[in-house]
Amino acid sequence: MMKKWWMESVGYQIYPKSFFDANHDGIGDLPGILSKLGYLHELGVNLIWICPFYDSPMDDNGYDVRDFFKVADIFGDIEHIKAIIREAHQLGIRVILDLVLNHTSDEHPWFIESRKSKDNPYRDFYIWHEGRIKHGKKIEPTNWASFFGGSCWRHDPQTDSYYMKIFSDKMPDLNWENPEVRQAMADVAKWWLDLGVDGFRIDAVSHLQRDAFVDSTLTDDRYVLDWKKFSNLPKVHDHVRWLHNEVFEPYDCLTIGETGGEASIEEGLRYASFDAKALSMVFNFDHNWCNNLWSIDDPKDLKTDVIRLKQVFAQWQEAFKGQGWLPLNWLNHDQPRLMSHYGSRAHFKASGKMLATALHMMRGTPFIYQGEEIGMINHPFENLQDFRDIASINHYHELMRKHPDADLAYIIKKVVMTSRDHPRTPVHWDDTRHAGFSTVRPWIDVTPNHDLINIADQMQDQDSIWHHYRKLIQLRLTSDLRDVIIHGTFEMIDVAHPSLYVYKRHHDHDQLLVVNNFTAEHVIWRLPADRVTAVIIQNYPDVDIRHQTLYLRPYESIVFKTEAHT
Ligand code: GLC
Ligand code: CA
Numbered sequence: 164m165m166k167k168w169w170m171e172s173v174g175y176q177i178y179p180k181s182f183f184d185a186n187h188d189g190i191g192d193l194p195g196i197l198s199k200l201g202y203l204h205e206l207g208v209n210l211i212w213i214c215p216f217y218d219s220p221m222d223d224n225g226y227d228v229r230d231f232f233k234v235a236d237i238f239g240d241i242e243h244i245k246a247i248i249r250e251a252h253q254l255g256i257r258v259i260l261d262l263v264l265n266h267t268s269d270e271h272p273w274f275i276e277s278r279k280s281k282d283n284p285y286r287d288f289y290i291w292h293e294g295r296i297k298h299g300k301k302i303e304p305t306n307w308a309s310f311f312g313g314s315c316w317r318h319d320p321q322t323d324s325y326y327m328k329i330f331s332d333k334m335p336d337l338n339w340e341n342p343e344v345r346q347a348m349a350d351v352a353k354w355w356l357d358l359g360v361d362g363f364r365i366d367a368v369s370h371l372q373r374d375a376f377v378d379s380t381l382t383d384d385r386y387v388l389d390w391k392k393f394s395n396l397p398k399v400h401d402h403v404r405w406l407h408n409e410v411f412e413p414y415d416c417l418t419i420g421e422t423g424g425e426a427s428i429e430e431g432l433r434y435a436s437f438d439a440k441a442l443s444m445v446f447n448f449d450h451n452w453c454n455n456l457w458s459i460d461d462p463k464d465l466k467t468d469v470i471r472l473k474q475v476f477a478q479w480q481e482a483f484k485g486q487g488w489l490p491l492n493w494l495n496h497d498q499p500r501l502m503s504h505y506g507s508r509a510h511f512k513a514s515g516k517m518l519a520t521a522l523h524m525m526r527g528t529p530f531i532y533q534g535e536e537i538g539m540i541n542h543p544f545e546n547l548q549d550f551r552d553i554a555s556i557n558h559y560h561e562l563m564r565k566h567p568d569a570d571l572a573y574i575i576k577k578v579v580m581t582s583r584d585h586p587r588t589p590v591h592w593d594d595t596r597h598a599g600f601s602t603v604r605p606w607i608d609v610t611p612n613h614d615l616i617n618i619a620d621q622m623q624d625q626d627s628i629w630h631h632y633r634k635l636i637q638l639r640l641t642s643d644l645r646d647v648i649i650h651g652t653f654e655m656i657d658v659a660h661p662s663l664y665v666y667k668r669h670h671d672h673d674q675l676l677v678v679n680n681f682t683a684e685h686v687i688w689r690l691p692a693d694r695v696t697a698v699i700i701q702n703y704p705d706v707d708i709r710h711q712t713l714y715l716r717p718y719e720s721i722v723f724k725t726e727a728h729t
Contacts, residue, residue, distance in 0.1 A: 171640065172208075172257065173528070174211065174259075174490070175212070175532075176214070176492075177212065178586070178587060179195070179238055181589050183600060184600055189604055192237065192238045193234065193239035197246055197250065202618075206536060207633050207636035207637055210257045211251065211257070211258055214261050215263060217229070217231055217232075217233065217234065221235070222268065222333040223330060224551075229267070245358065257361040258361055262363035263366040264337070265337060266329075266336045273289075277289045278321050289337060290327035290336050291322075292304040294318065294323075294325055303318075304316055306385065306386055306387050307388075311330050311557050313386060329393055336373075339372060340372075361416060362416035362443070363418055364419045364421065367421055369395045370399075371398070372399045391424070400433055411442075417443050418443045420446070426445065431447055431479070432482060435487050437487055437488075439487075450493075454505065456581065457581060460577070461576070462503070470659070477658070480653040480655075489526070491525055491527040491530065493532070496586050500539055502515060503541035506518060507683060516628055517681070519628070520720040521681075529635075532586060536632040537621045538616060543611070549584075551587070552587065555584055559578045589605045590618070591616055591618060593613070593620070644675070654668075663681070663686060664679045678720065678721050679720045680717065680719045683717040685717070689712050698724075702719060
């Protein structure tokens with residue numbers, strides 16, 4: 164059996180701008196992270212992923228990198244990150260950073276050079292193309308849309324050509340066909356590994372190759388968001404394997420690729436099976452789309468497709484069995500808050516704990532997104548001015564263009580539903596003004612329920628969601644059930660049950676049965692023949708079993724230790 168340190172880890176994702184503001188200018192920073200390492204240690208995690216803090220004009224909060232080797236002034240300086248690495252390591256916490264390979268900022272020196280002239284030595288660092296003439300007018304080389312709205316091409320007057328940018332206008336895409344680009348990005352990775360980081364979350368890794376520049380016929384919109392044109396194409400795997408040989412393998416570091424653009428399970432394995440010699444794991448998003456969030460007009464109509472959700476989990480678990488390893492996460496900085504996505508306001512505590520158990524008991528490496536450990540919820544945005552995320556702001560303008568007669572409140576509501584700003588509001592440290600995040604008004608508004616949901620209160624309350632997460636982490640990392648939780652096999656049972664997600668874990672003589680009610684209904688369920696020997700973790704004060712039958716309450720979740728009858 165393959166064993167790596169990152170299999171025996173629980174991760175925590177930090178979005179620096181919103182984590183903790185140590186110098187009280189309203190923006191989270193690296194000294195803020197440093198001062199909270201003790202907190203993370205107390206929660207029990209042994210791995211942190213820190214989102215970009217590199218020098219950047221912050222068009223996309225730092226994913227638009229201007230200098231890969233410099234810390235942005237608002238976040239601190241290089242000494243702070245060195246201190247974070249050192250002190251985290253002393254606490255037994257590994258550190259991974261975001262490695263942004265697909266693009267740079269348009270203010271990066273390479274791009275400033277590249278756009279100067281067609282024969283500039285840096286021209287080929289980016290993807291340039293001439294426009295075409297349609298109805299006597301110059302237009303983009305293709306009709307492809309960008310993820311953040313509008314065309315994925317941007318006209319640049321300096322050479323009267325177009326550069327590709329699948330995210331914002333200020334994020335030109337690097338040309339991975341160019342070996343100099345590959346080498347330069349490998350050098351970036353090595354530089355940070357030499358500084359002591361333990362690996363990377365690799366941003367947008369699936370987009371490192373573009374298809375032939377031919378119009379998409381997927382829809383007849385002016386700009387068509389056709390991910391297949393720049394996602395998971397064959398050469399991406401070559402690039403990733405090259406990076407593996409050049410950097411990841413020699414440093415034996417952890418790499419988790421973000422595979423957007425609908426990477427299938429087969430593609431997931433091509434990136435991250437043990438044999439692929441490419442990445443350690445991939446973050447897929449299939450489980451993020453298992454409700455009707457993207458098609459409804461009102462969050463009140465939100466409904467989870469439980470069957471689909473459990474199938475998605477089980478299919479990935481099944482495919483990676485013995486062949487690879489998966490990260491387990493409910494959300495990140497681009498997704499709605501978990502409690503507003505699959506949780507329940509009416510059954511707040513029970514659903515928060517159930518969702519945690521359902522995820523943390525699977526095979527893989529769990530990642531907690533900051534604030535998830537207390538059940539933070541979405542923010543009630545009301546005006547365009549309240550948004551900070553470039554994708555949300557672009558979404559607003561696009562909807563206004565498409566529906567010029569629509570009611571403004573309707574447009575805002577639509578943008579709010581899927582905005583990436585929800586997970587980016589400041590972490591609720593306590594119930595004081597600005598949630599203990601800062602002493603001044605933060606760069607993005609605090610969600611106005613920090614008096615009800617905050618870390619200080621939940622750390623005091625033994626029955627809180629926070630303590631439930633802590634217990635799950637302890638079970639996985641330090642309890643005598645460690646081996647079965649980390650390495651045990653996974654088997655979903657009662658596959659067709661419409662409300663319950665039930666699975667078994669098995670390793671040597673240990674066997675666990677994990678039962679999760681994903682609904683607000685009471686459910687009566689007949690236990691399998693195995694003998695229950697203990698209850699390991701639960702989210703109600705007691706467990707109601709009578710005659711081998713389980714009486715489950717809304718969002719109830721129980722992990723049993725069981726023994727097969729001999
Ligand atoms: C990834 C990041 C997202 C960012 C994008 C461009 O999807 O998670 O936040 O906007 O890449 O770097
Ligand atoms: Ca600050």
